[in-house]
Amino acid sequence: MATVRKRKWTHNGVEREAWVVTYTDQGGTRRQKTFDKKRTADAYRDEVSGEVRQGVHVAASESVTFNAAVAEFDRELNRRVRIGDLSNGGAKGYRYKLQKWAAPHLGGRKIAEITSAHVQAMVDDLREQYSAASISGIYGAVHVLLTFAVGRGWARRNVLRDQPCKLPKKTKRKAIPTKADIATLIQAAQRLEHGENLLTFINRQVVVACGVFGGFRPGETFGLHWEDIDWEREVIRVQRSHTRENGLRATKTDAGYRRVPMTPPIRRALMQAARYRAIRAWAEGPGHRSYTPAAMFSRVARAWEGEVLVVDPTAFSGYVVLSKTGRPMEATASGTTFWHRLMKNAGLYDLETRRPHFTPHALRHAAASLLIEAGMDDMNLKAWIGHASIQTTKDIYGHLFPTDQRLIATTRAIAEGLDATTARQVAVRHSIN
Secondary structure (H helix, E strand, C coil): CCEEEEEEEEECCEEEEEEEEEEECCCCCEEEEEECCHHHHHHHHHHHHHHHHHCCCCCHHHCCEHHHHHHHHHHHHHHHHHCCCCCHHHHHHHHHHHHHHHHHHHCCCEHHHCCHHHHHHHHHHHCCCCCHHHHHHHHHHHHHHHHHHHHHCCCCCCHHHHCCCCCCCCCCCCCCCCHHHHHHHHHHHCCCCCCCCHHHHHHHHHHHHHHHHHCCCHHHHHCCEHHHEECCCCEEEECEEEECCCEEEECCCHHHCEEEECCHHHHHHHHHHHHHHHHHHHHHCCCCCCCCHHHHHHHHHHHHCCCCCCCCHHHCCCECCECCCCCECCCCCCCCCHHHHHHHHCCCEECCCCEECCCCCHHHHHHHHHHHHCCCCHHHHHHHHCCCCHHHHHHHHHHHCCCCCHHHHHHHHHHHHHCCCCHHHHHHHHHHC
């Protein structure tokens, strides 16, 4: 049982007083905590009494500060990355959210003393400057950290699980390009601009074709290998992803392993890439006067406009999409350097904000929306797009599916059968009269 008592003492001739909460925790240890005001002490007494009864109390002396917990959590993130349980990008996201945004609000507090009200105050402060999606990400990172702290014994419960905070509503859906936008983008991607690097022209066709007609994530396109392409069955095995944070690794989830039909636009783009690879191998091979990069690329450009080579795409190996230096490209804004220029040429660029209307990842959303419009159901779309859960598919694309008219038709039939103003009911009344 927790009690509150007043304590008075004299220090250097000055009389002082404080309010002391004394209690015995669930382990039988006698503890006390001092407060300046009685109402604060009373509130703590009520709180600690409830926690002791539930067996979830941890004294502040046995806990650590939020900052210390973040430091230990960072070591845990590194361990999970090493064993392959977490991507570098995921670990980086947790670090950034906790250190940049959560620590300034919660850093000095002991984990055991953090309440839902403290986190709610952080949320309310952040919502004045940041989007609902950003705040939700920060809140989620704090939630994960508190769960980690419970496992380390710094708290007996995650307060956000028992008392969730009120978060701002996410009102903005993912940007999904219209059919007109995609048609314009495809036309722009197929135009070789004057003075443009030929390899950039080839790479952007592969990215656009795989995104729009295959539903590839950008990282999946950049991780695509020639060995993943079954030319005879016209199927592409999606099984890798290449990003700046993680390099080459398996797909995002087990559901990401999938077989995508190689439609004619994808086949044409890949054959263009294979032809470029064959021409470049010739331009870098023996029998030429100069082997400087400028001379080599000049030979490639002249050969590209010349006779059509008979190319065997099954002879190639390694990455399909490569940079000028032969290195794999990265699924980042800096990796897809052609994207801003392409969007400008397509008229899909906001010159004021210097941002394209949508990102390369939106090509995947466009592919899904086109399939929905063509009549594909949600379960088949889930398998084709590579989602781990049907709920993810519905959350992103649910508003695009046509409304099921069966409920409307059934309720209308019931209403017509019972409504006294319908012609059938009026005829029945007249026959009775």
